[in-house]
Amino acid sequence: MAFPVPGSEVFTQRGLASREAVLAALPDSLELHQHDPSFDELDALTAEVVRHRLWATTERMGQALNRMSGSLVVTDCNDIGVVITNEIGDVVQVGPYSLSLATSIDLAIRWILEHRGPSGIRDGDMFLCNDPWIGGAIHQNDVAVIAPIFHDGKLFAWTASMAHQIDLGGASPGSWTPRAEDVFMESLPTPPVRIVRNFEIQDDVEDVYLRRSRMPKVVALDLRAKIGANRVGRERVLELVERYGADTVKATMARQLDDAEAKLRAKLALAPDGTWTASSFQEQSHTGDRNLHEVRCTLTKTGTEMHFDFTGTSPEAGMINCTYAGLHGALVAGIIMNLGHDIPWATGGMWRAITVTSEPGTLNNADFPAAVGKASVAASFCTINVVEECLSKMTDGSEGLHDHTTAKGCGTWDLCVLAGLDGAGQPFATMLTDAMGAGCGAGVDRDGTDSGGILSIPMGRMPDVEMMEFSAPILYLWRREETDTGGAGRYRGGVTASLAIIPHNTEVPMGQVVSGSGKAVSQNTGLAGGYPGNTQLDIAVREGELARVFAEGRIPAAVEEMGGTTEILSCEEETVLGPRDVHVMLWQGGGGYGDPVSRDPGLVVHDVAELRVSPQAAHDIYGVVLVDGELDEAGTTARREQIKNERREKAVAAR
Amino acid sequence: MSTQARSISSNARQDDAGALWCTHCQGALEGTADDYLEHLPAYVGAATEGGPRIYADASAWIDSKVVFRQSYCPHCWTAFHSEVVPA
Ligand SMILES: [Zn+2]
Numbered sequence: 001m002a003f004p005v006p007g008s009e010v011f012t013q014r015g016l017a018s019r020e021a022v023l024a025a026l027p028d029s030l031e032l033h034q035h036d037p038s039f040d041e042l043d044a045l046t047a048e049v050v051r052h053r054l055w056a057t058t059e060r061m062g063q064a065l066n067r068m069s070g071s072l073v074v075t076d077c078n079d080i081g082v083v084i085t086n087e088i089g090d091v092v093q094v095g096p097y098s099l100s101l102a103t104s105i106d107l108a109i110r111w112i113l114e115h116r117g118p119s120g121i122r123d124g125d126m127f128l129c130n131d132p133w134i135g136g137a138i139h140q141n142d143v144a145v146i147a148p149i150f151h152d153g154k155l156f157a158w159t160a161s162m163a164h165q166i167d168l169g170g171a172s173p174g175s176w177t178p179r180a181e182d183v184f185m186e187s188l189p190t191p192p193v194r195i196v197r198n199f200e201i202q203d204d205v206e207d208v209y210l211r212r213s214r215m216p217k218v219v220a221l222d223l224r225a226k227i228g229a230n231r232v233g234r235e236r237v238l239e240l241v242e243r244y245g246a247d248t249v250k251a252t253m254a255r256q257l258d259d260a261e262a263k264l265r266a267k268l269a270l271a272p273d274g275t276w277t278a279s280s281f282q283e284q285s286h287t288g289d290r291n292l293h294e295v296r297c298t299l300t301k302t303g304t305e306m307h308f309d310f311t312g313t314s315p316e317a318g319m320i321n322c323t324y325a326g327l328h329g330a331l332v333a334g335i336i337m338n339l340g341h342d343i344p345w346a347t348g349g350m351w352r353a354i355t356v357t358s359e360p361g362t363l364n365n366a367d368f369p370a371a372v373g374k375a376s377v378a379a380s381f382c383t384i385n386v387v388e389e390c391l392s393k394m395t396d397g398s399e400g401l402h403d404h405t406t407a408k409g410c411g412t413w414d415l416c417v418l419a420g421l422d423g424a425g426q427p428f429a430t431m432l433t434d435a436m437g438a439g440c441g442a443g444v445d446r447d448g449t450d451s452g453g454i455l456s457i458p459m460g461r462m463p464d465v466e467m468m469e470f471s472a473p474i475l476y477l478w479r480r481e482e483t484d485t486g487g488a489g490r491y492r493g494g495v496t497a498s499l500a501i502i503p504h505n506t507e508v509p510m511g512q513v514v515s516g517s518g519k520a521v522s523q524n525t526g527l528a529g530g531y532p533g534n535t536q537l538d539i540a541v542r543e544g545e546l547a548r549v550f551a552e553g554r555i556p557a558a559v560e561e562m563g564g565t566t567e568i569l570s571c572e573e574e575t576v577l578g579p580r581d582v583h584v585m586l587w588q589g590g591g592g593y594g595d596p597v598s599r600d601p602g603l604v605v606h607d608v609a610e611l612r613v614s615p616q617a618a619h620d621i622y623g624v625v626l627v628d629g630e631l632d633e634a635g636t637t638a639r640r641e642q643i644k645n646e647r648r649e650k651a652v653a654a655r
Numbered sequence: 656m657s658t659q660a661r662s663i664s665s666n667a668r669q670d671d672a673g674a675l676w677c678t679h680c681q682g683a684l685e686g687t688a689d690d691y692l693e694h695l696p697a698y699v700g701a702a703t704e705g706g707p708r709i710y711a712d713a714s715a716w717i718d719s720k721v722v723f724r725q726s727y728c729p730h731c732w733t734a735f736h737s738e739v740v741p742a
Contacts, residue, residue: 274688281741290716291717291719292719396664484706519710521713522740526738528665529733529737532737533706535708568715570716597733598679616707644732647725
C-alpha cells in the first residue's frame with residue numbers, strides 16, 4: 001500500500017517549466033549561452049551541415065555506448081537512449097534508439113538546473129539519474145548520465161546517454177518485482193547526483209550506485225560506456241562550435257526547434273479538426289491481481305494544435321504504473337512514430353504545439369511512492385499505444401496525411417528474467433530480449449513488417465540466439481515466426497515470433513520473473529476494420545521429457561511434444577525454471593488495416609504458402625478458398641458473399 | 656453528394672452539409688463524423704473470432720469477460736471496425 005511521503009514533492013515533475021521560469025530560478029554564477037534572435041549570419045547550407053552533424057553525433061554516441069558496454073540488452077538490443085539538448089534541456093536531437101526514454105530527459109535537465117544550479121553546475125560534471133519522478137528514466141532500470149557542455153565559461157548545451165541496466169537491486173532479480181506494492185520494494189530511484197566531477201568518476205558516489213546491484217561489474221561497465229558516449233557528444237558539439245562559431249551552432253539548434261514545430265503544425269493543418277479516442281489495457285497490475293487496467297486518451301486537434309486528455313485512465317495500481325515522465329516521453333515518441341519521419345526529431349519544438357491533461361494518481365501519472373518498476377512497458381507503453389491509435393485515426397481521415405496511418409504493432413514487451421548459477425557455479429542474470437523482433441502494424445497500402453521490431457526503438461535489435469546461449473546456461477529449442485499472429489486485414493499485420501528455451505549445463509533451478517500483458521485483451525489493435533494481432537502467451541512446461549525426446553533424435557517443435565505438464569503463466573509472476581522445465585513465450589504481432597474480406601486473394605494465397613496465414617484463417621476470416629494450394633476464384637467469391645451474409649444475419653440478431 | 660466531400664476515414668466520407676456515406680458502396684450512414692461508428696450495426700462474439708491466435712480463456716488472468724466486437728456498413732457489410740476488448 002502506497003502512502004503519501006511528505007517531502008517527496010520536490011522530486012516530482014509534472015510538466016516542462018518555461019524558459020522564463022528556468023532563467024528566473026538560476027543563480028547569477030551560472031551563465032548560459034543563449035540564442036540571440038537578432039543573429040542573422042546563419043546561412044541555409046551551414047545550418048544543414050550542422051544539423052546533420054548533430055544527428056550523426058547521436059548515432060555516434062549510441063555506437064560508443066554499444067562498443068563499451070558488456071550487457072546484451074545494450075550491445076545486442078540497443079535498449080538505450082541518447083540525446084542532445086540546448087542549454088535549458090530542450091531536446092534538439094533524439095538519437096534513433098529508445099524514443100520515449102530519451103525524450104523524457106528535458107524534465108531531468110530542468111530539474112538539475114533548478115536544484116543543482118545553486119550548488120554549481122560546472123564543466124566536467126556529469127549527473128547520474130534514475131528517478132522516474134524527475135525524468136530521464138521511465139523506470140528505475142533506465143539510468144541516465146547527463147552532461148553539461150560549456151563553452152567560454154557559459155553553459156552551452158547538454159548531452160545525455162541512457163541504458164537499461166540488467167539489475168539495480170530491489171526484491172527481484174532484474175529489478176522487476178511483480179509483487180511490489182510500492183517503490184520501496186523496487187530498485188532505489190536516485191535523483192541527479194554528480195557521478196563525474198572535473199571529468200573524473202567520483203568513486204564514493206559510484207559505490208553508492210553499484211552497491212545496490214546484483215550485477216555490479218556489468219553496471220559499472222555500462223556507467224563508463226555512458227560517460228564515454230557523453231564525451232563523444234561533448235567533443236563533437238565543441239568541434240562544431242570551434243569550426244562554425246558558438247552563435248552559429250546555437251542558431252542552428254534554435255532553427256531545429258522552430259522547424260520541428262513548424263513542420264508538425266504544417267502537418268496538423270492538413271488534418272481535419274476533430275476528436276479521437278483510444279484505450280489500451282493491462283491485465284493484472286501485480287501478482288494475484290485479477291483486474292483490468294486502462295489508459296484512455298482523447299485527442300482533440302484544433303487548427304495546428306493537439307490536446308491529449310488522459311481523463312478516464314484507471315487509478316494507479318500494482319507495479320504497472322508510470323510517472324508523468326513516462327507519459328511525457330511516450331507522448332512525443334508516439335508523435336515521432338506517426339508523424340515524425342520527415343520532421344526533425346527535436347521534441348523541444350514539437351511540445352509547443354501540444355498540451356496535456358492528466359490526473360495525478362492515475363496509471364500514467366503516478367504519485368510517489370507508487371511502484372513503477374514495469375513502467376516502460378506497462379503504462380508508458382500503453383500511452384504510446386493510445387497516442388499512436390488516436391493519431392492514426394486522425395490521419396486515416398486526412399487525405400493529406402493518409403499514408404501516415406498505421407495499425408498498432410506490438411503493444412508491450414514480453415519479459416523473462418532468469419537468474420541463478422551456471423554449470424561452473426558462477427552467478428548469472430539475463431533478460432530474454434527476443435521480443436524486440438515483434439510484428440509491425442499494417443499501413444494503408446502495405447502489410448506490416450514481419451518481426452519488424454518495436455517501433456518506439458527504431459534501432460532496437462533482436463539478439464543473436466548464440467549470444468543469448470553464451471550469456472546464460474540455456475538452450476533454444478526454437479525461435480521462429482508464428483502463423484496467424486499478424487492481424488487480418490486488407491493489409492495484414494506483421495507476424496511475430498515465439499521461442500522455447502531449456503536450462504542447459506546446470507542442475508540448479510533458476511529464479512524467473514515473467515511479466516507481460518496483452519494476454520486476454522489485444523494491445524496490438526487493428527484499424528479501419530482490420531483485426532488485432534495475436535494475444536501474448538507465456539507457458540511453462542514442468543518436468544518435461546526432453547531427454548527422452550532428444551534420445552529419439554528429435555527436437556520438439558510444439559508444447560505437446562515435450563511431455564510433462566503445461567502451465568499458463570500469469571501476467572505478473574515470479575517462479576522457478578527447473579532443470580527439466582521448458583519456458584515458451586509468444587510475443588505480439590501487428591494489427592491489420594481494413595476489412596480482410598477485401599484483401600487481394602492472391603496475397604492471401606501467398607501468405608498461406610509462406611505459412612503466415614493458415615488455410616483455416618484464409619477461409620474463415622479472409623474468405624479465400626484454396627484447392628491444393630491454388631486459388632479457387634469461384635469458391636472465394638462465394639465464400640466472401642457468405643461472410644457478408646453472415647455479418648448481416650449476426651448483426652441483426654445482435655441488435 | 657458534393658464534390659467537396661472530405662474523408663472521415665478510409666471507410667467513410669462526408670459532404671459540406673454533413674451527410675455521410677460509405678466509401679465502398681456510397682450507402683448513406685447515420686450520425687456525425689465523430690460518432691458514426693456508434694450508429695453502425697454491430698456484432699459481439701467470442702474473443703477467438705478476432706483471430707486464431709487470440710487466447711480463448713480470459714479467465715486465466717482476469718475476471719472481466721473479453722469479446723470480439725465488429726461493426727459494419729449497413730449496406731455492403733464491409734467491416735469498419737474490429738476489436739478484442741472487455742465486454
Ligand atoms: Zn458500404
